[in-house]
Amino acid sequence: MKVLVAVKRVVDYNVKVRVKADQSGVDIADVKFSMNPFDEIAIEEAVRLKEKGVATEVIAVSMGVAQCQETLRTALAMGADRAIHVQSDAELQPLAVAKLLKAICDKEQPQLVILGKQAIDDDCNQTGQMLAALAGWSQGTFASKVEISGSDISVIREVDGGLQTVALKLPAIVTTDLRLNEPRYATLPNIMKAKKKPLDAVTPEALGVDVTPRLKTLKVTEPPKRKGGIKVKTIGELVDKLKNEARVI
Amino acid sequence: MDFSTNENHQSIREAIERICEQFDDEYWLKKDRDGGFPRDFYQAFVDNGWLGICIPEEYGGSGLGISEACIMMQAISASGAGLSGASALHMNIFGLNPVVVFATEEQKQRMLPPLIQGRDQACFAVTEPDAGLNTLKLKTKAVRDGDRYIISGQKIWISTAQVANKMLILARTTPAEEVKHPTHGLSLFYTNIDRDYVQAHEIEKMGRKCVDSNQLFLDGLPVSVEDRIGEEGKGFEYILHGLNPERLLIASEAVGLGKAALRRAVDYAKERVVFDRPIGKNQAIQHPLAQNWIELEAAELMIRKAAWLYDNGQPCGAEANAAKYLGAESAFKACQTAMTTHGGMGYAKEYHVERYMREVMIPRIAPVSPQLILCFIAEKVLGLPKSY
Ligand SMILES: Cc1cc2nc3c(=O)[nH]c(=O)nc-3n(C[C@H](O)[C@H](O)[C@H](O)COP(=O)(O)OP(=O)(O)OC[C@H]3O[C@@H](n4cnc5c(N)ncnc54)[C@H](O)[C@@H]3O)c2cc1C
Numbered sequence: 001m002k003v004l005v006a007v008k009r010v011v012d013y014n015v016k017v018r019v020k021a022d023q024s025g026v027d028i029a030d031v032k033f034s035m036n037p038f039d040e041i042a043i044e045e046a047v048r049l050k051e052k053g054v055a056t057e058v059i060a061v062s063m064g065v066a067q068c069q070e071t072l073r074t075a076l077a078m079g080a081d082r083a084i085h086v087q088s089d090a091e092l093q094p095l096a097v098a099k100l101l102k103a104i105c106d107k108e109q110p111q112l113v114i115l116g117k118q119a120i121d122d123d124c125n126q127t128g129q130m131l132a133a134l135a136g137w138s139q140g141t142f143a144s145k146v147e148i149s150g151s152d153i154s155v156i157r158e159v160d161g162g163l164q165t166v167a168l169k170l171p172a173i174v175t176t177d178l179r180l181n182e183p184r185y186a187t188l189p190n191i192m193k194a195k196k197k198p199l200d201a202v203t204p205e206a207l208g209v210d211v212t213p214r215l216k217t218l219k220v221t222e223p224p225k226r227k228g229g230i231k232v233k234t235i236g237e238l239v240d241k242l243k244n245e246a247r248v249i
Numbered sequence: 250m251d252f253s254t255n256e257n258h259q260s261i262r263e264a265i266e267r268i269c270e271q272f273d274d275e276y277w278l279k280k281d282r283d284g285g286f287p288r289d290f291y292q293a294f295v296d297n298g299w300l301g302i303c304i305p306e307e308y309g310g311s312g313l314g315i316s317e318a319c320i321m322m323q324a325i326s327a328s329g330a331g332l333s334g335a336s337a338l339h340m341n342i343f344g345l346n347p348v349v350v351f352a353t354e355e356q357k358q359r360m361l362p363p364l365i366q367g368r369d370q371a372c373f374a375v376t377e378p379d380a381g382l383n384t385l386k387l388k389t390k391a392v393r394d395g396d397r398y399i400i401s402g403q404k405i406w407i408s409t410a411q412v413a414n415k416m417l418i419l420a421r422t423t424p425a426e427e428v429k430h431p432t433h434g435l436s437l438f439y440t441n442i443d444r445d446y447v448q449a450h451e452i453e454k455m456g457r458k459c460v461d462s463n464q465l466f467l468d469g470l471p472v473s474v475e476d477r478i479g480e481e482g483k484g485f486e487y488i489l490h491g492l493n494p495e496r497l498l499i500a501s502e503a504v505g506l507g508k509a510a511l512r513r514a515v516d517y518a519k520e521r522v523v524f525d526r527p528i529g530k531n532q533a534i535q536h537p538l539a540q541n542w543i544e545l546e547a548a549e550l551m552i553r554k555a556a557w558l559y560d561n562g563q564p565c566g567a568e569a570n571a572a573k574y575l576g577a578e579s580a581f582k583a584c585q586t587a588m589t590t591h592g593g594m595g596y597a598k599e600y601h602v603e604r605y606m607r608e609v610m611i612p613r614i615a616p617v618s619p620q621l622i623l624c625f626i627a628e629k630v631l632g633l634p635k636s637y
Contacts, residue, residue, distance in 0.1 A: 014270075034263065070256070070259065070260070073256075073260060074260070074263075077260070077264075185264065185267055185268055185297050186260075186264050186267075186297075187296075187297040187298040187299075188261075188264070188297060188298040188299050188301070188302060188311050189298045189301075189311055190298075191260050191261070191264055192311050192313075194260075195256075195257075
């Protein structure tokens with residue numbers, strides 16, 4: 001069974017991003033980029049499936065600028081067998097990415113596609129679901145446990161208020177939540193081996209996908225500064241403030 | 250000349266940063282206070298294959314050059330692990346190079362894999378109390394007795410001798426009076442630290458509490474001939490071979506620490522408001538920081554150049570010494586600026602820069618002092634009379 005894993009190059013989670021003066025987006029000049037943490041979990045899950053003998057091949061896919069190849073090398077160093085880079089300098093929105101993935105699925109015929117539930121840059125949480133719709137495959141999103149036996153796959157999902165178990169048929173889409181696993185580090189020997197693994201580059205045009213953005217960002221602003229806390233004197237005052245000021249109860 | 254980003258270097262740096270993230274400032278603050286070898290930190294590098302970075306692939310390593318090892322050590326130090334983190338690993342990154350280059354195939358098979366796998370940990374025993382920087386005056390004796398040698402004498406400052414089980418030791422096999430050339434007569438051994446014959450007394454020191462340094466008393470330590478590296482009497486030459494790369498590693502560790510100090514100082518200068526303005530708005534605060542950046546970058550470039558020369562089999566003595574000098578001195582200045590930029594808080598442990606200040610003295614002093622580097626450059630590069 002082939003497993004396809006989508007990995008995105010995002011601003012590193014340790015970077016404190018700043019909004020650009022013209023509010024068109026965040027300033028990404030000279031900031032550190034790394035693999036979206038949810039996608040690391042996705043790669044880890046796929047590699048574990050391979051180690052268990054469930055998967056036969058793990059293919060990492062990334063879309064975007066040339067530097068996405070660095071992210072793919074990390075995926076290869078973590079244990080993916082080969083990589084595909086869909087090269088594009090355009091702003092790639094979730095629908096475009098889902099269509100590109102669909103085109104790659106048509107070509108590669110994986111039985112399972114694992115994605116992060118969201119990317120930590122735009123927090124869209126859409127690509128996996130869109131891909132499921134485009135491919136007509138079943139989906140298990142926000143996975144905290146994945147088990148495969150034959151053509152059945154059971155996914156435990158993290159939902160509001162608890163866990164939900166869904167039974168799916170392959171081929172399927174899984175999106176990862178934080179607790180699915182703890183991704184390994186790329187070891188030095190594997191970093192070196194990754195350099196020799198195949199990495200193919202394609203373009204959206206070659207895949208026949210129109211990636212023109214459908215959404216327009218009007219404005220990006222800093223979140224409001226957190227105000228200092230206050231002390232309340234009585235329980236009554238606390239309840240009152242929670243009700244009328246914070247409006248949380 | 251090619252200054253484009255090197256993909257190997259970048260992936261090494263990023264991978265190291267990831268490992269170091271789990272060992273944060275609080276971890277090192279605690280280690281600095283309580284001591285105790287950073288075993289979990291060490292193990293993380295073993296588990297991810299980093300100890301073999303410079304060891305050939307046929308012995309389980311990755312066969313990379315000193316350039317890559319420098320990137321690794323700088324990234325470790327720059328993470329805030331400083332010399333505490335770097336020294337924990339240092340000896341086991343390049344220290345066994347004399348074994349790689351001069352040992353027999355049987356010895357390499359026996360000695361290298363256990364080091365990479367973390368089953369063996371080695372220390373490096375050269376310095377002696379009565380010889381100082383004049384290594385040719387080493388007195389520790391190795392006397393041949395059948396198929397073994399008996400080693401007796403004293404060593405000082407031997408780092409990690411409390412926790413290591415192996416040592417690479419330089420000892421005299423021919424008395425100084427009897428050798429034809431002053432560099433002859435010393436031999437190199439890689440052997441067990443048999444505690445029945447070796448006592449290690451930890452030296453209380455200024456910083457880097459978690460990585461011990463010791464006075465060693467060797468009293469009749471038997472060492473099999475099989476543990477002698479290369480020919481008898483040529484140990485000094487073997488050690489010399491590895492000195493330049495070692496200087497580059499320590500220079501990289503210094504630059505990493507200098508960069509950590511600079512980063513903290515800059516952050517503080519941006520945030521600390523006095524006289525209604527961030528202190529970083531004052532040129533008296535800005536300029537020293539800018540100067541530190543310039544000097545650290547220059548040191549890093551010199552390291553890259555020297556490492557490139559070494560990896561390409563070219564002589565690099567002048568460049569490696571210059572890199573060690575620039576690295577240690579620029580890092581020292583950066584630590585000093587970081588402390589003064591923090592004002593009173595620079596003196597508080599909580600802000601970490603005082604620890605950096607104590608640690609940055611190590612790459613200044615060891616393995617060779619700035620004075621001796623200047624002596625070397627004056628003699629070998631400028632052609633002035635030898636002064637030492
Ligand atoms: C924390 C730490 C860890 C160490 N770890 C190890 C280790 O693991 N293994 C090991 O073998 N060694 C180790 N060392 C030892 C270190 O390499 C030596 O301390 C260093 O080489 C200096 O030798 P010395 O202390 O004997 O100084 P000395 O030789 O006594 O020199 C003292 C001072 O005199 C100056 N000086 C001497 N001669 C001249 C001259 N001709 N011209 C100008 N100036 C001169 C020197 O520059 C220096 O400033 C360590 C040292 C420290 C501090």
